Amino acid sequence: MSINIQSLSISIGEKTLLDTIDLTINPNELTVLIGPNGAGKSSLLKACSGDIHPDTGEIFINQNPIQSYSPINLAKTRAVMTQSYEMGFGFTVMEIVSMGCFIYEEQVSKCQRQKIIKDVMNFMEISHLAERNFMTLSGGEQQRTQLARVLAQLWQPYEQEEARYLFLDEPTSSLDVFHQYHVLSLAKELTKRNIGVLAVVHDLSLAASFADQLVLLNNGEIVTKGESENVLQRSYLEKVYGIKAEYFHQSKEVKPSILLDRNQ
Amino acid sequence: MLDTLTINKQRGARQLLAVPITLALLVFSAIFAMAIGAVSLSGSDILSYVSHGFSPAQDSLSARVLFEIRLPRTVLSLAVGAALGLSGAAMQALFRNPLADPGLIGVAGGGALGAVIVIVLGHSLFPIMMATVGVYALPIGAMIGCLGVCAIIYKLSNRQGQFTIITLLLAGIAVNAIVGSMIGILTLISTDSELRELTFWTMGNLGGNGWSLTLPVLVLIFISLIGLSRLAKPLNLYLLGEAQAQHLGVSVSRLKKQVFVYTAMAVGAAVSISGMIGFVGFVVPHFVRILIGPDHRFLFPVSMLLGASFLTITDIIARVAIIPAELPIGLVTSALGGPFFLFVLYKQTNRH
Numbered sequence: 001m002s003i004n005i006q007s008l009s010i011s012i013g014e015k016t017l018l019d020t021i022d023l024t025i026n027p028n029e030l031t032v033l034i035g036p037n038g039a040g041k042s043s044l045l046k047a048c049s050g051d052i053h054p055d056t057g058e059i060f061i062n063q064n065p066i067q068s069y070s071p072i073n074l075a076k077t078r079a080v081m082t083q084s085y086e087m088g089f090g091f092t093v094m095e096i097v098s099m100g101c102f103i104y105e106e107q108v109s110k111c112q113r114q115k116i117i118k119d120v121m122n123f124m125e126i127s128h129l130a131e132r133n134f135m136t137l138s139g140g141e142q143q144r145t146q147l148a149r150v151l152a153q154l155w156q157p158y159e160q161e162e163a164r165y166l167f168l169d170e171p172t173s174s175l176d177v178f179h180q181y182h183v184l185s186l187a188k189e190l191t192k193r194n195i196g197v198l199a200v201v202h203d204l205s206l207a208a209s210f211a212d213q214l215v216l217l218n219n220g221e222i223v224t225k226g227e228s229e230n231v232l233q234r235s236y237l238e239k240v241y242g243i244k245a246e247y248f249h250q251s252k253e254v255k256p257s258i259l260l261d262r263n264q
Numbered sequence: 265m266l267d268t269l270t271i272n273k274q275r276g277a278r279q280l281l282a283v284p285i286t287l288a289l290l291v292f293s294a295i296f297a298m299a300i301g302a303v304s305l306s307g308s309d310i311l312s313y314v315s316h317g318f319s320p321a322q323d324s325l326s327a328r329v330l331f332e333i334r335l336p337r338t339v340l341s342l343a344v345g346a347a348l349g350l351s352g353a354a355m356q357a358l359f360r361n362p363l364a365d366p367g368l369i370g371v372a373g374g375g376a377l378g379a380v381i382v383i384v385l386g387h388s389l390f391p392i393m394m395a396t397v398g399v400y401a402l403p404i405g406a407m408i409g410c411l412g413v414c415a416i417i418y419k420l421s422n423r424q425g426q427f428t429i430i431t432l433l434l435a436g437i438a439v440n441a442i443v444g445s446m447i448g449i450l451t452l453i454s455t456d457s458e459l460r461e462l463t464f465w466t467m468g469n470l471g472g473n474g475w476s477l478t479l480p481v482l483v484l485i486f487i488s489l490i491g492l493s494r495l496a497k498p499l500n501l502y503l504l505g506e507a508q509a510q511h512l513g514v515s516v517s518r519l520k521k522q523v524f525v526y527t528a529m530a531v532g533a534a535v536s537i538s539g540m541i542g543f544v545g546f547v548v549p550h551f552v553r554i555l556i557g558p559d560h561r562f563l564f565p566v567s568m569l570l571g572a573s574f575l576t577i578t579d580i581i582a583r584v585a586i587i588p589a590e591l592p593i594g595l596v597t598s599a600l601g602g603p604f605f606l607f608v609l610y611k612q613t614n615r616h
Contacts (some may be wrong), residue, residue, distance in 0.1 A: 071515045079511065080508075091557055095557075100512065
């Protein structure tokens, strides 16, 4: 069981968003997409979420083509955290998080549901904001609230036979350094529950620290993929990002990072 | 911080209390509406008449006033108010904008055009049809106008199964402009008596409708209110954004179509019989949202009940303010609702 993307191409008018992408996203793995702005990371994520339809090629989720899923069944199989969210109405944080329980709301008791909401809010450390109006929160707090909602969608059942997936589009963009690591550690935790995670991350050191599979995109194509150490090679970084930099992992005791040359 | 906390704690209690309170207000205003008027009836009279069944067995003046004039009018004001209140809330959800209004997408305007065509051109263009349908001509014309506008807007904004809200909004603005100019032209060529009739129609009026005109409208409104009420939960998720709602398992394009069709039906039915009654669909849900928050599971029933009570009370004022004549109800809703809403906004901005 996995997500299989087979020679996927998507274009809008003249512009090619994705060009013959082949990729497998395994449950029990954290796959991280990296690449410069406009490389096609978000498009790939949207195609996997079912938001945009492939021009050619196929996406199979657990062996079934993505088009064969109804909205409900798709929601039971994957959760999505998008880059932006508009909210012009004054819901409380608790109300927003509880929306994540929509698909299984009838199957669980009110008590269980409240426990789930409490758990995910504790996980994202937003319990103290439960009664606050969402619109009055800071950017990072809003992002953590939305993440809690997305987590709630996959919280029940805790584990299941059928693999599930979590798509995160720049989940760390507004977060402080502590919460950046916290969120990605959590994503990594989730992979132990038969959940495959696909995340777009801009910070290369952060990506290298957590990814089981790192995928480097440029101009809608996959440049290379695999383990962080092999993907973040000097030649690739220079070709794709135009930076001179080195992958550096001092010891097992510390996370790897990307060191930029003094002379760019 | 502490302040916001307590405000939101109050919200839960308010949500639970709102339905019983508005329901009580509705019953009270309905009894009041039946009791007050040129012939005054006491509350006990009304109860005894109603408990003896709806057949006007007692042939007294007061029984006939109650069953043939007051009761249909009260029921109609409740239904139209409920329809306007709830469709306002639904429209605001559909556009994810608390300022949206059923008048915005041209539904009400289409109804007005249909009605004005019947008033000004009806007798010269389709004399036989006018003779056959009789008193139904005006509501039928208004209904056809509403549905016609809906069909056009729907067709325009529904491309390849995708239903785009921004096109819906822009098409509504264009349709409203066209409808306005056509009504203007028809007003120019109308005779004095036609001009008087259409002016009063555009100001709204709930009176003069017997059971035969009221019942079909009640059925349409009832169906659409039930339909809309069932969409409360998915509409909450829809406020997160279209993609986000889809991710959570809501079939978004179907949801949008349902809201659109039910709202058009409710507003069309209401406008067809009562004329243009502005402001209720906008001010009622907005006020309710300030009190109990945006959750549609509470917002919908409370807007419906409060809309019904609000319109019934304004109709009482419209009937008794300048006895023996009547004020057009549309004037009263705007005259009362406008300043009240400004006051609420003023209090709101002062608090923050």
